Amino acid sequence: MQRRELLKIAGASAALWGLPSVGIAQQSWSANPFSLGVASGSPTSDSIVLWTRLGAPALEAAALTTKPVAVTWQLAHDEQFSRIAATGVVQATAALGHSVHAEVMGLEPGRAYFYRFIAGAATSTTGRTRTFPAPQAEVNRLRLAYASCQQWGNGYYSAYRHMLAENLDFVLFLGDYIYEYPSSRPIDVRPTTGGWITTLEGYRSRYALHKSDPDLQAIHAAYPWLVTWDDHEVQNDYAGTHEGLSGTPVENFMARRRAAYQAFYENMPVTRASFDKLLSGQGDEARVFSRVPYGRLATLYTLDDRQYRDVQACTPNARAGSARVDPSKCESFNQPQRTLLGDAQERWLTQQFATSRSRWNLLGQQTLFGRRNYSTTGAQLLRNDGWDGYPAARRRLTDSMLQTRLSNPVILGGDIHENWVGHVLSDYNNPDCEAIGVEFCGTSITSLSNATPTQLAKQLETNPHFIFANAASRGYGVVELTPKQLTTTLVAVHDARDPTSQAFVLAKFAVEAGRAEVNAL
Numbered sequence: 001m002q003r004r005e006l007l008k009i010a011g012a013s014a015a016l017w018g019l020p021s022v023g024i025a026q027q028s029w030s031a032n033p034f035s036l037g038v039a040s041g042s043p044t045s046d047s048i049v050l051w052t053r054l055g056a057p058a059l060e061a062a063a064l065t066t067k068p069v070a071v072t073w074q075l076a077h078d079e080q081f082s083r084i085a086a087t088g089v090v091q092a093t094a095a096l097g098h099s100v101h102a103e104v105m106g107l108e109p110g111r112a113y114f115y116r117f118i119a120g121a122a123t124s125t126t127g128r129t130r131t132f133p134a135p136q137a138e139v140n141r142l143r144l145a146y147a148s149c150q151q152w153g154n155g156y157y158s159a160y161r162h163m164l165a166e167n168l169d170f171v172l173f174l175g176d177y178i179y180e181y182p183s184s185r186p187i188d189v190r191p192t193t194g195g196w197i198t199t200l201e202g203y204r205s206r207y208a209l210h211k212s213d214p215d216l217q218a219i220h221a222a223y224p225w226l227v228t229w230d231d232h233e234v235q236n237d238y239a240g241t242h243e244g245l246s247g248t249p250v251e252n253f254m255a256r257r258r259a260a261y262q263a264f265y266e267n268m269p270v271t272r273a274s275f276d277k278l279l280s281g282q283g284d285e286a287r288v289f290s291r292v293p294y295g296r297l298a299t300l301y302t303l304d305d306r307q308y309r310d311v312q313a314c315t316p317n318a319r320a321g322s323a324r325v326d327p328s329k330c331e332s333f334n335q336p337q338r339t340l341l342g343d344a345q346e347r348w349l350t351q352q353f354a355t356s357r358s359r360w361n362l363l364g365q366q367t368l369f370g371r372r373n374y375s376t377t378g379a380q381l382l383r384n385d386g387w388d389g390y391p392a393a394r395r396r397l398t399d400s401m402l403q404t405r406l407s408n409p410v411i412l413g414g415d416i417h418e419n420w421v422g423h424v425l426s427d428y429n430n431p432d433c434e435a436i437g438v439e440f441c442g443t444s445i446t447s448l449s450n451a452t453p454t455q456l457a458k459q460l461e462t463n464p465h466f467i468f469a470n471a472a473s474r475g476y477g478v479v480e481l482t483p484k485q486l487t488t489t490l491v492a493v494h495d496a497r498d499p500t501s502q503a504f505v506l507a508k509f510a511v512e513a514g515r516a517e518v519n520a521l
Contacts, residue, residue: 027069027120033058034117036208037217040129041225041269043170044292045109045137048129048224050075051269052117054098056208068093072118073102079114079126092119096279097204099266109134110295127221130169132294139295142481143167146364148174148230148414149444152210153188155496159445159475160219162491162503166478168223172300174414175230175366176447177268178206180260181247185448189497196247198256203263211267215499227268228288228302230366230415234260237321237385239311240342241284245321254284261286289345291352298481299358301349303365308342312384322385324374333389340390341397349397353404359513360408360481367415368441369394370465371428376458386415391428398426401436408513409437410486412479416441417449418456419473419490421509421518422466431464435516440488440509442477443470446496467518473506486511487521 035055042049050073059065068091077083085107092098100117107113110133117124133139145163163171180203182192194205210216231237234257237244243253250256258278265275265286274290277283289304314330315323327333339346353361367386375381382388401409401424411424424437443449451471460469473492480487490506508521 027062029058029120029122030061031055031058033062033069033119033122034124036211037220038115038117038124038127039220039225039269040115040127040223041227042271042290043130043132043224043226045132045134046107047103047105048075048107048113048131049269049271050100050102050104050115050117050127050129052100052124053208053211053267054092054100054119058122059098066094069098069119071100073100073115074118075104075107075113075115077113079128081114081116085113097263097266101269101272103271107131110137110139125217125221129224132169132292133297134295135293137295139297140482142294142298143169143478144172145476145478146172146174146412146414146440146442147445147476148366148442149176149417149447150210150216151176151179151183151232151444151447153183153190153192154185154444154448155189155446155474156499156501157213157215157445158496158499158501159491159493159503160215162493163219163476164222168478169294171219171223171225172302172364172412173225173227174364174412174442175228176232176415176444177227177229177264178203178210179232179447180206180235198247198250198259200259200263203260204266207263207267225269226290226292226300226302226364227270228304228364228366229264229306231306233264234306237312238306239309239320240307242311243320245319258284289341289348293358296358297483298360298362299352299356301352301361301363303341303349303363304345305340305366308345309340309390310338312389313338314384322383322389324381325384325389327380327382327391333384334391336392338390338392340387340393346393346396346400350400350404353400353406356404356406358407359483360410360486361406362479363409363411365411365413367413368420369411369413369424369439370420370422371425371463372420372459372466373462374459376462395427398424398436402426406437408486408511409516410479410511411437411439411441412477413439413441414444417444417447418451418469418471419443419477419506420466421468421488421490421507422463423516423518425465428465435465437516438486438511438518440477440479442490443492444474445476446474467520468507468509470506475503475506484513486513 236246423435475492
């Protein structure tokens with residue numbers, strides 16, 4: 001064993017001697033404090049965030065609901081934890097829902113690690129994570145899965161059980177991790193406890209419900225996650241500082257949003273710096289948009305299209321929320337200043353495009369990017385909640401791709417509970433214009449769609465920049481990148497209402513590097 005590794009183990013052992021007593025074996029538990037599982041995320045080439053949250057039943061049984069609990073974390077080179085790479089102690093406090101975020105720095109690029117947590121006599125399950133390759137490293141392969149929209153009552157998370165076997169580098173989650181309402185159907189497949197949620201305790205409880213699912217826990221423990229949010233982490237169809245149309249209105253929407261944002265932090269493997277102003281009471285903003293390189297092969301951008309957007313245009317009767325709108329009858333629809341990402345995020349994204357030297361550039365954002373005309377009679381009927389409702393903002397984004405000569409743009413999305421595959425156009429008002437990228441908008445893990453196969457077939461004819469659409473299947477997508485080609489496989493479960501459902505390949509597509517053309521395989 002190398003001297004450097006021996007010193008790491010010696011240092012880790014010495015650190016454990018100084019832990020507060022509640023973090024060592026003196027604290028016994030009558031229930032498992034790690035009932036919500038473990039996770040890792042926000043990976044870079046030299047850092048990772050390790051996450052867990054102590055479960056309320058264990059805290060209540062131990063009379064620790066208002067007290068801090070010292071939790072030891074360990075990161076190791078091996079599953080037996082005989083070669084400790086780093087270790088430390090985090091105080092899990094009631095103020096942050098007894099969540100634990102260990103931000104581990106100084107790691108080796110492009111390698112796997114194992115991690116676990118210890119609280120008193122209890123040890124968590126072991127998770128496995130990995131860092132990204134160094135920014136200038138030559139990388140021959142990247143394999144990721146993207147997913148979104150996992151309403152508890154609509155089904156089970158059996159899709160994640162199949163995702164476990166995909167041999168991924170990471171999971172990209174694109175929003176609607178929880179839903180703020182109990183059900184969208186008369187009968188839940190499994191009951192959603194807690195009803196409508198609007199408070200910090202309510203959001204905490206809803207995350208705890210979702211995280212009780214064993215398949216979700218397993219996929220979190222197996223791979224690092226990159227995450228962003230959409231609307232249901234707060235409220236359906238909310239827009240920036242504007243309340244959506246969902247449930248009973250609250251007296252102070254911004255207080256609700258702050259509570260929801262804090263709960264997101266408490267339950268996700270994200271960095272404290274991104275949420276520091278919000279958590280310290282110095283503002284309402286939390287930053288979830290980011291950029292991270294994966295060697296020289298790819299750059300990954302996660303965007304936030306909820307926090308900074310203008311309110312939806314022309315929803316009937318001036319009510320909050322979304323609708324399908326005829327833009328010719330809506331004066332404000334095409335106003336050039338309207339934004340979905342906000343001015344600061346738009347400028348930041350253009351700057352990142354300008355400095356990218358990656359072979360592929362992947363944008364993980366919330367929803368369908370390309371124009372989807374719902375009318376099949378020659379009129380126009382567009383959904384005002386997504387990019388279609390902000391056409392000037394979409395044009396600014398495609399213009400920035402062109403002006404910066406962004407290499408091989410690939411847009412990944414979710415939100416609509418349907419799979420859509422197609423081409424990103426430089427100008428959606430001109431169907432004959434050049435394609436500048438490709439798009440894969442994914443279906444949901446469980447959340448349902450009302451669209452029929454007949455409707456989708458007609459919409460594909462009306463929107464020829466798309467080549468594939470499916471609303472019947474629940475599941476996820478897998479993207480594999482090499483320097484020469486991108487392959488996307490759409491995986492679906494036979495029945496999300498069945499916790500033991502098997503899965504199948506719904507469709508598969510390929511894109512050659514240097515050509516903005518997606519082809520079915």
